[in-house]
Amino acid sequence: MAGWRKEHSIYIPITVLNPHGSRELLKLEVEYSTLLQERIKFVSDMITRSESYTLKENGHEQVIYERDLINEYYILPGNKGSSN
Numbered sequence: 001m002a003g004w005r006k007e008h009s010i011y012i013p014i015t016v017l018n019p020h021g022s023r024e025l026l027k028l029e030v031e032y033s034t035l036l037q038e039r040i041k042f043v044s045d046m047i048t049r050s051e052s053y054t055l056k057e058n059g060h061e062q063v064i065y066e067r068d069l070i071n072e073y074y075i076l077p078g079n080k081g082s083s084n
């Protein structure tokens with residue numbers, strides 16, 4: 001549950017499935033399990049400029065961390081903010 005700390009990085013391989021449209025990624029939503037078997041949902045949304053981590057447990061969801069995305073962008077080939 002420490003993925004939001006700046007000294008930690010989580011790399012998520014993705015594929016943009018729209019070859020004829022925009023290659024700009026606007027939202028990313030991922031669910032994963034921690035080493036302690038906690039179910040976490042991570043949502044990063046460039047449209048609302050927000051990011052959150054939600055603990056999913058026994059059918060309930062609890063936001064455990066959220067923040068605003070200020071002057072940030074996804075690094076993706078073809079993305080406006082990417083140098084590739």
